[in-house]
Amino acid sequence: MSKAHAKTSVPALTLGAIGVVYGDIGTSVLYSVKEVFNSGHVAFNVANIYGVLSLFVWTITIIVSLKYISLVLRADNKGEGGLIAMLALASSAVKHRPKLHAIIMTMGIFGTCLFYGDGVITPSISVLSAVEGLTVVSPRLHSVVIPATLTILFLLFFVQKFGTKGIGKLFGPVMVLWFLLIAGIGVYHIQHNVEILQAINPIYAYQFVMTNPTLAFIILGAVVLCVTGGEALYADMGHFGKKPIRIAWFSIVMPALLLNYFGQGAFLLANPDGKSNPFFLMIPDAMRIPMVVMATLATVIASQALISGAFSITKQAVQLGFLPRMRIVYTNVKEVGQIYIPAINWGLFIAIAFAVVMFKSSGALAAAYGIAVCTDMLITTILTFFVIRYAWKYPLLLCIAATSLFFVVDFLFWASNLLKLLKGGWFPLLLGGVMFVLMMTWRDGRNLVRIAHTTRQINLKNFLDDLFGSFTNKRLQIALESTQGKLEKLTQDIENAPLENIQELQNQQALLQEKILINQRCQVLFENIKKIKGIAVFMVSEVDIVPVALKQNLKHNKCLHEYNIFVTVNTLETPWVGLSKRSEVTYLGHNCWKVVLNFGFKNDPDVPDSLKHIQQFxxxxxxxxxxxxxxxxAVVASESIKGMALWREKLFAHMHRNAGTAAEFLKLPSNNVVEMGAKVEI
Known part of the structure; x- marks a missing residue:
């Protein structure tokens, strides 16, 4: 268990894990069996009931118990889990292989983007399937299902800004009660048809597949619904630790799920007409309304966990440079992980409301559900292979042996879900695709801005040496004449150079031209600059380059502070960086310091606080x-400069204009911030 969990007891963490980690998979009992037998593909008979239940049992066993619990949880990034943590772990291990690194990064980012598609479908299908229980109580209540679902979802998203500090403590007890109830209902029906427990034998799944291979392949798209939410085991590992997650799974969650699925099977054996909604129909009449309420609470908790996950992933993506800065509200000063991001919150709600209105039923949403989840599961298996092979450095054959079964199973589920692409599977893929375009455009756009800055930049220390008079005016003139001579020679070389060398020579030419300009400015600055008392901190995007703000300040204000600190914020491919490794300080002379502040992708970058702890000043x-x-x-899209497609450049420029302020993101005191602008063409 990580140090973060050392002060919390295992039972408390286990209870918390039941409330947060297992909400999604715990509510899958509401619709999984129903979707298999209402798909129109599976003939309703005893052999198929046994075969389908056996598929459920072994899908849960292979994907959750073996893959996630036994293997994937081992691939932690300093105690943290989730696709971004695994992506950072895998990509850092193959940095020496550029092509493989690019493939892994693209795959991991796409998988992360699909989380947003899953984040739209999960609350929609979960809450809708719970509220649909009202139609079992009374068919006349069918007309209130959509309005009631939208109302519950709106209230859920509305209260996000207040945080979950108070009600979050209830998630664990409520979900424990939920699992006990579904297990109890399952046992109640199993006792009338004890033979249903024979479905635990994989021979029934094997016979079902061999007898109807095409049919079995088709219904895998519905069977996978029983493990949706399984990825949360890995994603939430950093909050609870491996041991509590494993204890919760084997002691409460898995037994409760299997007992309920066996109970639904036993109920269907005795009541063939109950296949329209076996979960609610198997509940005694007197308990149906309370169970509808309980199911709604459970689905709200499951949705809350996913919403919190969306906030967390967005924050990590921002810090890794895949999304623009956004307004982040900390809803609990004692818990850094409890955050609220308004843009993500209301964006998710709009997409979810649209999904509920468009699909109208949990059955229709089920067709859209599996594909995003299966793609994420497949990507997780592939990334796990790369972690085992390149980060842990195990032999190739052992890596293949450890992941091949999971790859085959994940691939079959993924391929089966492709059959549902036109029936709704396109929806989460579209949402994920939009996020992928946004993330890649932001990353590539920032890289173009960086290139635009660095191509014509002069070394920071050289600039400061010139500026502070390390050169006399005469020596500046000598340096200027020398640079002009080099530029004239280089210009002649360009005229006679082979085509493949021209670009490199032109880059050198641009650097010399910039250096001449800097030297000319320094001649003037040397005589006219004024030094004022105080401390100035200049934020620098790239180490060792002259920040635009410094040049603009010298140009317009013609002054320089007594002490100057040039700070670059660097986000590492690791979740946390402690204070002992936070700063790298270099003295540049003239009371100037270069500081690199290192943060993990789960740290909150606080520049003033980090600088306060530096002893070298x-x-x-x-x-x-x-x-x-x-x-x-001020980013401007340009057709004349080679970069991204023009529409992507315009999209990036729009995202850049609407990004949150760097001052707020870096925790700078707003009253002490001076922004100096400059136009950048990409």
């Missing part, structure tokens, strides 16, 4: 008395 650093200078780029 020869002055008293008071964050409240510092002036913070930021460079603000």
């Amino acid at each position: 020869n002055f008293d650093f008071d964050p409240a008395k510092v002036s913070y200078f930021l460079s603000h780029e």
Whole structure:
């Protein structure tokens, strides 16, 4: 167990895991069996009931118990789990293989984007399937199902801004009660048809598949619904630890799920007419309304866990440079992980409301559900292979042996779900595809901005040496004449150079032209610049380059502070970076320091607090008395400069204009921030 969990007891963490980790998979009993037998593909007979139940049992066993619990949970990134953590682990292990690194990054980002598609379908199908229990109580209530579902979902998203500090403590007890209830209902029906327990024998699944191979392949798309939410075991590992997640699964969750599925099978053997909604129809009349309420609470908790996951993944994506900065609200000052992101919150709600209105029933949503989940599961298996092979450095044959079964099973489920593409499977893929375009455009756009900055930049230390008078005016003139001579020679070389060398020579030419410009400016600055008391912190996007804000400040204000700190924020491919490894400090002379602040993708970047802990400064650093200078780029899409497709450049420019402020993201005091702008063409 990680140090983060050391102060919390295993029973408490186990209870918390039941409430957060297992909400999604725990509510799959509402619709999984129903969708298999209402798909129109499976003949309703005893042999098929046994065969389908056996498929459920072994799907849960192979995918959750063996794959996630036994293997994937081992692939933690310093205690953290989830696709982003695994992506960082796998990609950092293959940095020396550029092509493989690019493939892994693209695959991992796409899988992360599909989480948003899953984040739309899960609350929709879960809450809708629970509210549909009202139609079992009374068919006349069918007309209130959609309005009631939308109302519950709206209230769920509305209260997000208040956080889950208070009600979050109830999630565990409520879900424990839910699992006990579904297990009890299952046992109640099993006792009338004890022979249904024979379905635990894999021979029934084998016979079902061999007798109807095509049919079996088709219904895998519905069978996989019994493990939707299984990926949460890995995603939430950082919150609870491996041991509590494993204890919760084997002691409560898995037994309760299997007992309920066996109970539904026993109920169907005795009541063939109950296949329209076996979960609610198997409940005694007197308990149906309370169970509808209980199911609704359970699905709300499952949805809450997924919404919180969307906030967490978005924050990590922002810090890794895949999404623009967004407004992040911390709803609990004692728990850094409890956050609220308004843009994601209401974006999800709009998409979910649209899905509920468009699909109208949990049955229709089931067709859209599996494909995003199966794609994520398949990507997880592939990334796990790369982690075992390149991060853990196990032999190739052992890596194949460890993951091949899971790859085959995941691939079959994924391929089966492709059959549902036109029936609704396109919807989560579309949502994931939109997020993928946004993420890749933002990443590539930021890279183009970086190139635009660095191509014509001068080394920071050289600039400061010139600026502070390490050169006399005469020496500056000598340096200027020398640079001009080099530029003239280079210009002649370009005229006679082979075509393949021209681009490199032109880059050198641009650097020399910039250096001449800097030297010319320094000649003027040397005589006219004024030094003022105080501390200035300049935020620098790339280490060792002159920030735009510094040049603009010298140009317009013609002053420089007594102490100057040039700070670059660096997000590493690791979840957490402690204070001991936070800062890298280099003294540049002239009371100037270069500071690189390293953060993990789950850290909150707080620049003033990090600078406050640096011991190398020869002055008293008071964050409240510092002036913070930021460079603000006005990005303009250009057809003349080679980069992305023009529509992507325009999209990036729009995203850049609407991104959150760097000052807020870096926790800079707003009253002490000065932004200096410059236009950047990409």
